[in-house]
Ligand SMILES: [Zn+2]
């Protein structure tokens with residue numbers, strides 16, 4: 001099969017990936033073999049290609065937003081049929097035995113493995129996935145549109161959950177009535193669609209006129225600059241921009257008892273906080289780390305139910321490296337998705 005491999009991690013403009021021929025992988029006993037129908041291009045793929053993330057597997061094939069068709073399965077797989085359409089995401093395997101896994105926090109498992117980093121991913125004609133970590137996809141999700149949902153979408157949903165108060169409803173949490181989103185990229189624009197569908201009044205605070213226009217067209221109640229005060233105090237806020245200076249800004253925008261959730265792996269330093277203005281009255285700050293499979297299943301069901309629609313640009317698989325170069329250069333809005341070809 002044809003597949004991309006990160007042969008010499010380095011600046012993407014120096015083309016660190018190679019398009020190679022290699023044997024089609026054989027699924028292990030608990031794995032599925034999947035023919036890739038679409039694979040989203042995520043910024044993490046850029047970090048793997050450029051060597052910002054340490055090499056976990058030599059000549060790895062990136063890609064962790066895979067929509068594919070099951071074409072073979074290992075001897076132990078029972079519950080997913082050949083021909084099924086499944087999603088393959090970043091979280092590939094956990095140990096299932098550590099203290100975090102046992103209490104339902106598998107996103108915190110220190111022994112977790114990741115698709116397109118520890119194992120070959122979806123920048124290829126075929127890939128494998130442990131059946132227990134594959135997501136069966138609702139029929140009404142379009143193949144290309146589903147790809148970016150598998151990383152950007154699920155993480156945005158986890159951030160929304162972390163910004164919300166748990167309850168015993170079917171959803172498991174109360175959607176905040178007044179929600180602020182700081183930054184409005186791939187993850188935030190999917191999170192906004194779910195929050196609005198569930199009844200939140202969403203205020204988007206971001207640099208960039210185009211992002212603010214997109215926010216309003218998706219139904220946001222207001223859109224202002226990142227450092228503007230929202231038109232009403234917020235029950236919850238999520239920072240998507242990796243900018244520590246926004247943390248006190250967002251905390252000041254919260255009403256009493258408000259919750260700030262911080263999405264994203266990287267954040268620049270948070271300036272010193274003023275207890276009275278920024279934390280008193282039981283305001284809370286929560287970080288967000290990866291996601292559980294339950295987050296993924298819940299989000300994909302909500303996305304299908306409410307018609308969550310990412311903006312996508314397709315590239316043939318053979319142009320994956322160009323897609324990464326264009327991503328770094330900011331040449332497109334929304335998400336790039338690789339399709340066979
Ligand atoms: Zn674990």
Ligand SMILES: [Zn+2]
Pocket residue numbers: 042043044045064090151152
């Ligand atoms: Zn990703």
